[in-house]
Amino acid sequence: MKKIMKQDQDVTKQHNKQMILDIIKKQRPISRAEIAKITRMSATSIGRFVSELCEEGLIRETELTSSGVGRKAIMLDIEPGAIYTIGVDMAKKRISFGIMDFSEAIIAQHRMDHKTQDSTPEETAELICNEMEGMLKQTGIPLEKVVGIGIGMPGVINYERGIVQLSTTLEWKDVAFASLIEKRLQIKTVIDNDLKVKILSEYLYGSAxxxxxxxxxxxxxxxxxxxxxxxxxxxxxxxxxxxxxxxxxxxxxxxxxxxxxxxxxxxxxxxxxxxxxxxxxxxxxxxxxxxxxxxxxxxxxxxxxxxxxxxxxxxxxxxxxxxxxxxxxxxxxxxxxxxxxxxxxxxxxxxxxxxxxxxxxxxxxxLKGEAIVMGAGALAMQHFAPLAGTWAEES
Structure with missing residues (x-):
């Protein structure tokens, strides 16, 4: 019974910590007092979670202070360079890439011509990995700071298993594409249908x-x-x-x-x-x-x-x-x-x-041509960022 209670407490703590991180992401910069008002949690609890997030390098105190009457409060913000994801848009004749930082901004982009039908899935995966490594080297971002890769592509995608079940555009059938990327780079990878990725980005950042x-x-x-x-x-x-x-x-x-x-x-x-x-x-x-x-x-x-x-x-x-x-x-x-x-x-x-x-x-x-790259980066962020167990439910 004690073990179950301990597990429940751990889940609650994780949920509360994620909630605070999510509030800071959405309403940054924000003070501890404002977070307490939103969550109705005690100042002590807020302070403890904020300290943990600062120690983990996910958030930081800014030079900004709150305005208005009373004691000035130090504002909290996301640390953009804490982690990164890479979004990939695979089309019939070209592949587009974007590196997304923790603030969900695309900080580097690259596009290349590539006819997927002229290559095997393994050759295409190798090409994508080489291009991503080149982008990271050019931007000076260490590979270990990339927590995930998201790829949007046309076709029927087994999203949970990372398999392209059928893509007439790419001429692929039953291709375990996510694992090809993961094996090469040792970075967790999620793939999804390009329009599902696109609508996610429109909902988060665009028309929707x-x-x-x-x-x-x-x-x-x-x-x-x-x-x-x-x-x-x-x-x-x-x-x-x-x-x-x-x-x-x-x-x-x-x-x-x-x-x-x-x-x-x-x-x-x-x-x-x-x-x-x-x-x-x-x-x-x-x-x-x-x-x-x-x-x-x-x-x-x-x-x-x-x-x-x-x-x-x-x-x-x-x-x-x-x-x-x-x-x-x-x-x-x-x-x-x-x-x-x-x-x-x-x-x-x-x-x-x-x-x-x-x-x-x-x-x-x-968002036009950037939508799939941004959505793929966001999809990877939802899945693989710290505390991602509750990320998809809360965001």
Whole structure:
């Protein structure tokens, strides 16, 4: 019985210590007295936990003092260089990296061209590890200060086991990718679907900040979505929730790479836009379609308008299923042709079910190309930072 009581006390202490660290992270700089007010804990308990966190190098006293009447109080802040994580964004033709410090700021970034389909997973893992080591050497950050690596990638990911179950974009199946990184660098690694990583970053740092329920639609070489509810990413039974691209619009429609006909992505992803455009003009890049639309070329404007209509239908389906307060539209399509948001809103009058009209907002991604790197770094921070046992629940 004593042993159980001791364990309960240890869990409570750990929880309280995490809560104080989390408050300092979110409201820094902050005084001990302000923490006591928020937590309703005694000054003695606050002092003890703060001392431990200072000794562990996670927080520090600043030169700032509280303003107002009465005795001046020394303010507390995070020690940004206490620990680091690395966020990685793996796409079809490039890999992006970012080093995140303990204050959750990206302090160094790097991007490289790499066609994953031309390499084995082992070769890609080796390349990623070499690039990360080079970044750390360049910034002077010791390897032992990196507590975790987060990687966002397209496909169906077994998030708990670190396995890429299927990624048609990368042409991988049943690849234990997290362990390949861990074995090489001896740093804990977590992998996840890129849009789930992206919506986490939008919730923490971008467009979805303050939202209770946000849906994100990603449009690129494929179509996907993600949902975050009160800070928790909705994963579904096998972390596959959000595979919008393979919902059926027309069972007799265009043939999809998955073998079915009429999948949504065959109507609005980049490849479908290029194929449609080639019926009229020789184009090799979707940006040429956007440029032609801006140049008032009728064929291009019709393609973009049709895409906006299908996107409006997609938003209606998501809103009917999940009733979010915010829908974020992201990806190259939006980042290179922001006018499409206005077109989507025009079409929404036709396709959004009446009870939901005016009950949610449609906005572009705020973080753009940095979102996955930031989200992957934050994911690693949630999992592997000190006191991370309660981190994901509290943040």
């Amino acid at each position: 900040k303050g939202s209770n329920k946000t849906a994100l639609i990603g449009i690129g070489t494929g179509i996907g979505s993600a949902l975050i509810i009160n800070g928790e990413v909705f994963r579904g039974g096998s972390n596959s929730a959000g595979e919008l691209g393979h919902t059926t619009l027309d069972p007799n429609g265009n043939l999809c790479e998955c073998g079915k006909r009429g999948c949504l992505q065959t109507y609005i992803d980049e490849n479908s836009l290029i194929m449609e455009a080639r019926r009229v003009k020789d184009v090799s890049d979707v940006r040429q379609v956007f440029a032609a639309a801006r140049n008032e070329e009728r064929w291009a404007k019709e393609i973009v308008s049709r895409t906006a209509l299908y996107l409006g239908i997609t938003i209606n389906n998501i809103v009917c299923m999940y009733n979010p307060d915010t829908v974020i539209v992201s990806g190259d399509l939006v980042e290179n042709y922001r006018e499409i948001i206005d077109l989507v809103e025009e079409h929404s009058d036709q396709v959004i079910w009446e009870p939901f009209k005016g009950k949610f907002r449609v906005i572009p991604s705020e």
